[in-house]
Amino acid sequence: MPRRTDAPPGRVRIVAGTLRGSRLDVPDAPGLRPTSDRVRETLFNWLMPVIEGARCLDLFAGTGALGIEALSRGAASVDFVESDPRLADLLRANLARLKQNARVSRDDAQRFVANTGAHYDVVFLDPPFDADLWDSIAQALESSGVLDVQAWIYVESPGSDEPSLPANWHLHREGRAGAVRYALYRRSAKL
Numbered sequence: 001m002p003r004r005t006d007a008p009p010g011r012v013r014i015v016a017g018t019l020r021g022s023r024l025d026v027p028d029a030p031g032l033r034p035t036s037d038r039v040r041e042t043l044f045n046w047l048m049p050v051i052e053g054a055r056c057l058d059l060f061a062g063t064g065a066l067g068i069e070a071l072s073r074g075a076a077s078v079d080f081v082e083s084d085p086r087l088a089d090l091l092r093a094n095l096a097r098l099k100q101n102a103r104v105s106r107d108d109a110q111r112f113v114a115n116t117g118a119h120y121d122v123v124f125l126d127p128p129f130d131a132d133l134w135d136s137i138a139q140a141l142e143s144s145g146v147l148d149v150q151a152w153i154y155v156e157s158p159g160s161d162e163p164s165l166p167a168n169w170h171l172h173r174e175g176r177a178g179a180v181r182y183a184l185y186r187r188s189a190k191l
Contacts, residue, residue, distance in 0.1 A: 010025075010026040011023045011024060011025055011026055012024050012026060012034045012036075012037060012063060012065050013037060014068060014069055014072050015037055015040055015041045015044070015069060016041070016044065016069075016072065016073060017071075017072030017074065018072050018074075019068065019069075019098055019100075020072065022068075022072075022098055024063045024064065024065055024068065024094055025063070025090065025094075026063055027086065027087070027090060029062075029084060029086065029087060033062075033128070034062060034063045034065050035065055035066055035126060035156060035182075036177060036180075038177065039156075039175070039177050039180070039182050040065065040066065040069050042182075043066075043154055043182065043184065044069060044070075044073055046172070046173050046184050047073075047122065047152060047154075047184070048073075050121065050122065050152060051070055051073050051074060051075055051122065052073070052075075053074065053075070053076045054075045054076060054121040054122045055075075055076055055077050055119065055120050055121050055122070055148075056070045056077065056078040056079070056120060056121065056122045056123070056124065057078070057079050057081070057118075057120040057122070057123045057124065057146070058079070058080045058081065058124045059081050059109045059112075059113075059123065059124065059125055059126075059127070059137065060081070060082070060109055060125070060126055060127040060128065060133075061080040061081055061082040061087070061091060061104070062082065062087055062126075063090070063091065063094075064080050064082075064091040064094060064095070064104075066124040066126065066154070067080050067102065067124065068094070068095070068098065068100065070122065070124075071100050071102065075122070077102065077103075078103075079102070079103045079105065079116070079118060079120075080095075080102060080104045081104075081105050081107055081109055081112045082104065082105075082106060083106065083107060083108050083109070085106055088104055088105075088106040091104050092104050109127070109133070109137055110136065110137060110140055113137065113140045113141055113144050113146060114140065114144055116146055117146075118146060119145075119146055119147070120148060120151060121148045121151055121152065122152045122153075122154070123141060123147065123151060123154070124154045125137060125141075125153060125154060125156070126154070126155075126156040129157070129158050134155065134157055134161075134163035134164075134165070135163055135165070138153075138155075138163065138164075138165045138169070139166065141153070142166040142168070142187075147187055148187070149187070149189055150186060150187060151187045152172070152184060152185070152186055152187075153165075153169060153184070153185045153187060154182070154183070154184050154185075155182070155183050155184075155185060156180060156181070156183075157180075157181050157183075158179060158180070158181065159176050159178070159179045159181045160179075161181070162181065165185065166187075168187055168188050168189065169185040169186070169187050170185060170186050170187075170188060171183060171184075171185055172184045172185060172186045
């Protein structure tokens with residue numbers, strides 16, 4: 001039987017917490033590469049001591065799997081930023097279906113960071129790999145004042161690259177999954 005053309009090419013599931021087992025559709029979209037269940041499980045094991053009550057930012061949200069996982073595990077709030085209108089609409093629909101109250105901004109990540117005025121304890125930074133935005137968005141996060149003094153920043157990048165990040169972002173833990181490097185950084189006050 002031929003595949004339906006309107007069917008999503010895949011799904012990811014929320015690994016743990018109040019939304020455990022919930023499925024999120026993964027549409028076919030350029031550059032969309034949802035963080036795998038295994039990597040999300042590892043990341044949130046690392047974040048377990050700090051995610052409860054955290055204010056989170058999911059930049060380049062895509063399916064929103066990272067931010068929704070954070071909400072499922074007790075984050076106080078998550079702001080999702082996604083520039084693709086179709087992905088932003090799907091994310092809003094998934095949040096409504098899951099009865100989650102969160103802000104979805106259809107905006108460019110750089111512009112959002114420059115204008116938000118909010119402050120975050122945890123940031124998920126996972127831009128499309130071919131866009132090569134890690135260095136510029138990391139510098140924007142650091143200079144904009146949106147990061148808590150001791151914020152946690154998750155960075156997902158190609159396994160062959162290690163982004164050039166601000167000197168006061170200290171590597172806490174890292175891992176590799178196939179061609180992906182995932183790392184959690186802890187920010188400290190500037191020297």
